[in-house]
Amino acid sequence: MGKYIKFFVVGLFFGIVLVKSEAVSWYRIFEMFKFQSFHMYGIIGTAVATGIILLLVSNQLKIKTINGSNLKVPLKERGLTRYILGGIIFGLGWALCGACPGPMYILVGTGVFSIIIVIAAALLGTYVYGLLRNKLPH
């Protein structure tokens, strides 16, 4: 049980940040795709910039994980088709329901219970991908 507490705390912080930044709001996603505000681009941009710096610095300082292994990000497989097609399908859904997976869970906490329908549909989508995986170009 104890080893899970740190993950709960990280999740708690993540949930608070996404609500306070309004990134969980459908309206903000609409506004982003309309290019009518810098807000979401600022969030994603500074997150990536900070992430790059944190990873470079930890690499320089050879920071280890708590398990003692080297801290590094697992590499994604090379490819094009799955990333562009999967990405487009994801983007269509993201813009339609205004929530990507993280915000879906967080919105349950804010009391918007109709989002559970979206989560259930996302589970179905994941399952159908698993079913068709061998037939899809990757």
Next chain:
Amino acid sequence: MEYILQPWPWYVSGPCIAIVMFLLLYFGRTFGMSSNLRTLCAIGGAGKRVEFFKFDWKSQRWNLVVVLGAIAGGFIAHHYLSNPINIDLSQNTVEDLKALGFENAGQSLLPPELFSWDAVLSIKGISILIFGGFLVGFGTRYAGGCTSGHAITGLSSLQRPSLIAVIGFFIGGLIMIHFIYPILF
């Protein structure tokens, strides 16, 4: 406290998200919210029928705990740390939404036109939520990650597959908002 209750500016929120990613790497894991969807399918028994879900889901319990924390965080932030709740959208967005039939844009976290029970109980309303959720779930697994896995973690580690996926996210999102929304609403 006053600063915490106000909406947080992007230059505070973005770095905080990077810290979440970094902490999970420091704990020997990776930041990826959509992986939980696969784990939940596996817990539901999908591994009996489909190979893709046949894996040791217990090794992913830590990520489900992150989700539980995120739900609790959403609850605390919305109920105790938000004042005012209104979203300061651009005036153009409010007007564009009004033209599409969305009144009072930004007065709540999500538009009641899509997420209120009245909306959900209409054929159109529930179809939008189900179709949108399905595309997110299918697309994220096909692309091998979502906003957290590709846009934050993948771009931070300068990976080309993630850049391609993020370009895909935007192509899809732009098609939806600029071409499909005018037909739907």
